Amino acid sequence: MVIGVLKEQAPETRVSLVPEVVAALVKMNVTVWVESGAGESAFFGNDAYTAAGAAIKSAADINAQADMVLTIQPGNAGHARPGAVLMGVYQPLFNHRQMQQWADKGYTVFSLDTIPRITRAQSMDVLSSQANIAGYKAVLLAAYSYSRYFPMFMTAAGSIPPAKVLILGAGVAGLQAIATARRLGAVVEVFDTRPAVKEEVMSLGAKFVEVEGAADASKAGGYAVEQTEDFQRRQREKIHEHARKSDIIITTAQIPGRKAPILITRAMIEDMRAGSVIIDLASVTGGNTDLSEDNKTVMHNGVAIVGNSALPATTPSDASKLYAKNVLNFAKLIIDKDGGLNLNWEDDIVKGTAITHGGNIVNERVAALGG
Numbered sequence: 001m002v003i004g005v006l007k008e009q010a011p012e013t014r015v016s017l018v019p020e021v022v023a024a025l026v027k028m029n030v031t032v033w034v035e036s037g038a039g040e041s042a043f044f045g046n047d048a049y050t051a052a053g054a055a056i057k058s059a060a061d062i063n064a065q066a067d068m069v070l071t072i073q074p075g076n077a078g079h080a081r082p083g084a085v086l087m088g089v090y091q092p093l094f095n096h097r098q099m100q101q102w103a104d105k106g107y108t109v110f111s112l113d114t115i116p117r118i119t120r121a122q123s124m125d126v127l128s129s130q131a132n133i134a135g136y137k138a139v140l141l142a143a144y145s146y147s148r149y150f151p152m153f154m155t156a157a158g159s160i161p162p163a164k165v166l167i168l169g170a171g172v173a174g175l176q177a178i179a180t181a182r183r184l185g186a187v188v189e190v191f192d193t194r195p196a197v198k199e200e201v202m203s204l205g206a207k208f209v210e211v212e213g214a215a216d217a218s219k220a221g222g223y224a225v226e227q228t229e230d231f232q233r234r235q236r237e238k239i240h241e242h243a244r245k246s247d248i249i250i251t252t253a254q255i256p257g258r259k260a261p262i263l264i265t266r267a268m269i270e271d272m273r274a275g276s277v278i279i280d281l282a283s284v285t286g287g288n289t290d291l292s293e294d295n296k297t298v299m300h301n302g303v304a305i306v307g308n309s310a311l312p313a314t315t316p317s318d319a320s321k322l323y324a325k326n327v328l329n330f331a332k333l334i335i336d337k338d339g340g341l342n343l344n345w346e347d348d349i350v351k352g353t354a355i356t357h358g359g360n361i362v363n364e365r366v367a368a369l370g371g
């Protein structure tokens with residue numbers, strides 16, 4: 001079969017396959033076509049793709065003839081020939097109308113952001129590979145925007161205390177943010193509704209802020225669940241106490257398919273000292289603060305609230321490399337030894353990642369939204 005890689009639309013800088021992964025697919029008897037310039041903004045040139053065994057084609061050729069079309073964002077997907085396979089990160093719970101249109105075109109759509117969070121799927125988990133980068137970059141962005149130092153300094157000209165960083169949500173992004181902030185010498189406090197992460201947080205040298213009585217998320221397949229009103233009130237009080245003493249807050253709390261929970265209110269921001277910085281990684285789903293705006297920096301009383309959901313795209317080479325590796329590992333599940341498509345609907349990962357097939361929405365949560 002032919003797998004086609006389309007160039008993403010700006011501001012996206014990543015590309016869904018890198019030359020190293022093209023070579024692996026070619027070995028699996030797959031023909032790979034790459035749109036000219038697709039890897040340019042991630043620093044992979046056309047030559048590197050052809051050396052790896054791909055052919056450089058136009059988007060029109062790829063859309064007209066490829067059996068599987070890869071993009072990361074949904075924006076330029078959906079022009080493939082009827083019946084093709086589309087694979088990318090499509091946020092189907094938010095873009096459910098588009099999913100219905102794609103079902104109507106007979107596409108088989110795999111959205112890698114819905115992959116089940118089971119051990120076997122870890123090597124295919126794009127949310128994890130990209131969140132790791134986002135957590136790292138969030139701290140660097142905070143350090144860059146912050147009006148003071150991160151590490152403690154004792155110099156002849158006087159002493160500087162270490163920055164106090166509060167991280168809300170200790171998932172993949174949050175844990176990487178803890179490690180990065182600690183490496184820069186900050187004092188780090190962390191809050192998460194899942195008490196299970198306390199040990200991991202402490203092993204990274206951070207302090208865990210506890211609020212009793214969180215809703216049990218252990219049956220949500222590795223994803224967070226919504227909390228009760230009473231828990232949220234107590235959580236807000238506790239976070240307020242810690243936020244007012246923090247110089248940097250990094251928020252990462254997301255609930256799949258729902259608006260992100262508000263963890264930092266306007267009043268808390270007004271209690272922070274001027275020159276402090278909040279980085280909100282949940283801004284794409286509404287944000288974790290009252291004042292966040294996606295891909296904007298809002299200044300309020302001298303506090304910068306940076307909504308940034310596109311941090312992986314600021315590290316395009318490594319982000320693409322890891323993303324492409326995730327794609328390859330998933331592709332191995334659906335490609336047979338002759339390089340043909342072979343969909344095993346008994347496989348939980350294949351089933352869990354499929355959104356549309358045979359003219360229908362096959363993902364129950366997306367179908368429940370009614371197309």
Ligand code: NAD
Nearest residue numbers: 117118119122169170171172192193222224252253254261
């Ligand atoms: P995420 O991006 O959905 O959420 C980030 C964090 O925010 C989570 O830890 C969540 O508990 C937390 N959160 C949600 N609501 C909150 C609230 N109101 N207040 C504070 N925190 C809140 O999650 P993620 O980082 O993608 O993954 C979470 C966890 O899932 C990981 O730490 C890992 O243990 C597990 N996981 C497993 C696999 C796998 O087995 N394949 C893959 C990825 C993640």
